[in-house]
Amino acid sequence: MTRRISLTQYLIEQQRQHGHIPQELRLLIEIVARACKRIAISVNKGALGDVLGTAGSENVQGEVQKKLDIIANEVLIEANEWGGHLAAMASEEMDGIYVVPNRYPQGEYLLLFDPLDGSSNIDVNVSIGTIFSVLRKVTNHRGVGEEDFLQPGKQQVAAGYCVYGPQTTLVLTLGDGVAMFTLDREQGSFVLTSDEVKIPEDTKEFAINMSNQRHWDAPMQRYIDECLAGKEGPREKDFNMRWIASMVADVHRILTRGGVFMYPWDKREPNKAGKLRLMYEANPMAFLVEQAGGAATNARQRILDLPPSKLHERVSVVLGSKNEVERITAYHLEADK
Numbered sequence: 001m002t003r004r005i006s007l008t009q010y011l012i013e014q015q016r017q018h019g020h021i022p023q024e025l026r027l028l029i030e031i032v033a034r035a036c037k038r039i040a041i042s043v044n045k046g047a048l049g050d051v052l053g054t055a056g057s058e059n060v061q062g063e064v065q066k067k068l069d070i071i072a073n074e075v076l077i078e079a080n081e082w083g084g085h086l087a088a089m090a091s092e093e094m095d096g097i098y099v100v101p102n103r104y105p106q107g108e109y110l111l112l113f114d115p116l117d118g119s120s121n122i123d124v125n126v127s128i129g130t131i132f133s134v135l136r137k138v139t140n141h142r143g144v145g146e147e148d149f150l151q152p153g154k155q156q157v158a159a160g161y162c163v164y165g166p167q168t169t170l171v172l173t174l175g176d177g178v179a180m181f182t183l184d185r186e187q188g189s190f191v192l193t194s195d196e197v198k199i200p201e202d203t204k205e206f207a208i209n210m211s212n213q214r215h216w217d218a219p220m221q222r223y224i225d226e227c228l229a230g231k232e233g234p235r236e237k238d239f240n241m242r243w244i245a246s247m248v249a250d251v252h253r254i255l256t257r258g259g260v261f262m263y264p265w266d267k268r269e270p271n272k273a274g275k276l277r278l279m280y281e282a283n284p285m286a287f288l289v290e291q292a293g294g295a296a297t298n299a300r301q302r303i304l305d306l307p308p309s310k311l312h313e314r315v316s317v318v319l320g321s322k323n324e325v326e327r328i329t330a331y332h333l334e335a336d337k
């Protein structure tokens with residue numbers, strides 16, 4: 001039975017008893033969690049809070065920004081700049097990095113986030129989320145630049161997401177397993193509801209946007225064809241499919257009951273490695289999934305080993321139940337020979 005302790009208590013235990021995290025990191029996570037609570041309030045207001053619809057602007061990636069993309073970004077920046085023990089932040093919604101102004105205390109951490117993931121679901125009242133990743137500034141030169149962020153995902157010191165769904169749930173790894181906290185709205189605090197999150201190694205459920213099937217390359221076609229062939233095919237079992245179009249919600253399902261999530265490279269934009277962003281979508285999710293016993297690759301290599309070359313770099317993503325991710329990766333490597 002999971003002990004019903006608050007996120008604050010959990011983090012204090014991690015700091016004091018287990019020595020896993022320094023105090024500054026504990027406070028940083030608490031501030032991120034507080035920002036997520038504020039975002040959850042805006043999300044829940046919906047049409048009543050005038051937070052639905054587009055903002056009439058585009059982000060650096062040429063995507064139309066929703067009002068909530070901008071609100072969530074501002075909430076995260078504002079909450080973290082004055083007390084987050086940070087040197088700088090980076091976000092899907094900002095072209096360059098945001099250096100914490102001199103008037104605020106400076107710290108050694110770097111925070112990256114996708115403030116609102118699953119933007120296409122905001123207006124239709126389907127689960128969306130916030131994804132975050134924490135790195136430490138490893139160089140000791142003065143100041144901070146984009147190059148300080150360009151570390152492989154295995155160097156993350158913490159990562160997580162908050163899913164705004166039927167429940168608001170914060171999922172966190174500090175590099176020693178994965179814990180889930182459910183927001184108790186009456187108390188106003190996140191309460192530990194699962195402390196040993198484990199992804200089963202096998203699954204019969206896959207998540208992919210099937211409308212792109214004709215654009216995939218051969219190994220991805222092969223994998224999905226074999227799943228679709230069901231009991232009569234080489235896999236000798238029937239598969240189920242889910243696609244929420246909010247990575248947060250799809251990954252949350254996988255952390256809860258297993259499955260495999262794929263957003264592969266496809267021919268629509270052949271020069272892009274994939275749709276999802278390495279530093280604030282794939283890396284934090286890969287860290288969580290590995291910490292829960294699953295695996296995460298770009299269909300060829302472990303995501304957490306990839307050296308980023310720019311802040312908004314894109315990547316193919318295959319993650320979830322270990323045996324399935326290994327199979328898909330093997331199909332790609334075989335085809336490369």
Ligand SMILES: O=P(O)(O)OC[C@H]1O[C@](O)(COP(=O)(O)O)[C@@H](O)[C@@H]1O
Pocket residue numbers: 063092114116117118119120209245246247248263275
């Ligand atoms: O609409 P598509 O192409 O299936 O893409 C869905 C994917 O795009 C995303 O919404 C991208 O995230 P943003 O909403 O943060 O841009 C993922 O969450 C999701 O898995």
Ligand SMILES: [Mg+2]
Pocket residue numbers: 114116117118247281
């Ligand atoms: Mg996203």
Ligand SMILES: [Mg+2]
Pocket residue numbers: 069092114115116117118119
């Ligand atoms: Mg987003």
